[in-house]
Amino acid sequence: MRFCLLLGMLAGFAAKAIGQQATLKITNPGNTSLSQTVVEIPWATVQKAYPKVDTAQLQVVQNGNEVAYQLEHHGQKAIQNLLVQVSIGPKQAIQLMLRRGKPAHVEAKTYCRYVPERYDDFAWENDQVAFRIYGAALNGRSDNAYGSDIWAKRTDKLILDRWYKQNDYHKDHGEGLDYYHVGLTLGAGDIGVFLNDSIQYIHNYRSWEILDNGPLRSTFRVKYDPYTVNGITVTESKTISLDAGSQLSKVQVHVVHTARQPLPMVAGITLRPEESPLLLDEKTGVLAYWEPTHGNDGTIGVGCVFPKASVPMMRKYQHGLAKLYTKSGETITYYTGGAWDKAERITSSDAWFTYLRQFASQQKNPPVVTVTK
Template structure:
């Protein structure tokens, strides 16, 4: 990261950029300087911390120069607020009001707090940033509504009349920080913090779900109770933690002790629930689980390895979450999750196969696979369902660009089958009629396979380390083109696979279910039991396959 920052700092762009104009410098884009107010949260706090770590003043000087350019272009001296970018300066709402985006100004205000937190007291420009923080504060508080929240447009609360979470939380954080650091008066502004926090609490559901978050945008927009975003949840946590610091409660316990206590609570909680997480410290894995099964897929850090887009299986014999514990024990204590320590283990080999329900493009009688996912996001983990997205790229069809896959996976409590929806596009346009192969990898030769293409399901049953393992994939009846037993391929280090060939619909989409049952859980105890489970699920009301 520092190498990329140094490239920008050591070779700055000198042209004044504006979102309303095309850059004159060859090879320069409008986003190559801070031409939108969100950037005042993204860059300055990072640069000031890079200075603190290195002592190199060039980071502060670059920060100061770029910040002032953005300030000169986007700051409205009458309103003491920022336009999102230059295209909003002359824009008005249907009510004739200016457009000062709540979250955009929230980024600026919170970014100022994080900048001032590390900016040296004797830095010549520090008074400028302190003055700006104090100037913005009355305007921000004046825009706060009776429910303690801020509307998407600070200048026109009637444009969208519902309190928005992310901008509100960023303002609460900034106000609490300003009071705690003595930049603004406590008696005047702490009541606004309390009103804001009371309002934010109305946006948090009992399970921790933070709603009323306007989705990624560049201007005020609509949202509802189920609208969410990681930045909204993060902003609420940022606000709450700063309130604790301002009240003097956060300094009583060292942060590492707080984390240790929280981890101990998590470890002691054996409540069954669905769960999904990213694991960057384990080569960018994405893992998920419920009360019956656990799985994982592989991320960008393994792109040069044998792993690709297959789905790995983690056996579990307990109904409560085990994913965090296994990763932590492997990394910190070298306790291998490939051995059973009482709650199951990773005894499944996926390698470069499809694993348990992974897929590939069926082209010329063979599977064309993608590499590991290129991007991913946990949409939400609630006690009843885990849901995430992952995106993949495939080699192009001759004469076309790469094929893109956007995959959504959901795992509900009580299920042994993931719900998988994948949409295939080329340059954003759906690829209809594309043949897709969904596979079930065997762990040993001569595994028992059962193909029911008319009914839309296939299973594999075999023994792994003395215990039975059943895998399955289910499709809507009548949509399977064919099913087959794909022979072992020694060159690719792949064992036999059960394959189902389906075709994308007019929207470029396929939807199916795939998962497993393991006798180590002591619920599915035989091949017959697994077959009956799959047969029952193939007629499940939850099925949305096509």
């Protein structure tokens, strides 16, 4: 037994010596656990640790078990990041071995697509939740909507294609449904221009591009026609990504405008007429809402997280709003999403607000990746 163990150790040393494996350390500096969280490792770091890396023969291993991963391109030919889904306790670290070998199949946990059969919808989902935004074909129709929509799902399976094909997703057949009402509002965390003390809605996207599509992260970009308000012309594009296991999408809004000063904008959540918990946590950058229960359909929580602290917030125009300012050519980054109580993961306003505050803390204390020798 000792002889076999010694041979294994010698083989490992030999493999490392000839560049057939490398070890990375990922540290969680925060005070909350990272549970099945997608961690982004720059590809340059991988190449530094493992110069002979072969993307067709790459295994990522933790404690002898393969770890699910994705090679992220972000719309480019070259690989940009290695994405891994791992769990790390607060103030703790894990080690991942990169070695040569045929990787195991990774089942897709995220997905996005253009939906031409439903008036240019663009929809995206992961193993927790699903979303959609509306395209130009919906403009002018009586059922037009501006903001972001959220679909309530209680399955870890990907459902977009099936639900659109069945065209009966406003009823719950055991996996969830779409009952969230958007209309001519910001819906579940969209963004608009804020001029003359009013929300100027951006309307619907004109073109789309998929940058990555799973298995652990899906990313797409949509662009909008230029529009003019109060003599100011605004041109906008959004890059949206969703990670496996997360309740929130990352939204990066690139804005070009002709205003002489930084342009005021608002990201927000539409509010219902009934009283229900609303959180305006300016200090931590969390805007959150626990909707009134919708009959037998249950309750949806909606929230936004802003990495920049001390964001002014207000309740106005039947919205919870966070006020932002951007110079022309800058990008606003925030996170938005939701949770459904019938999914039995987050079942109360307290649990939802706690999740968002922990998420905000994790954005301020991201995992640290180092190469070990």
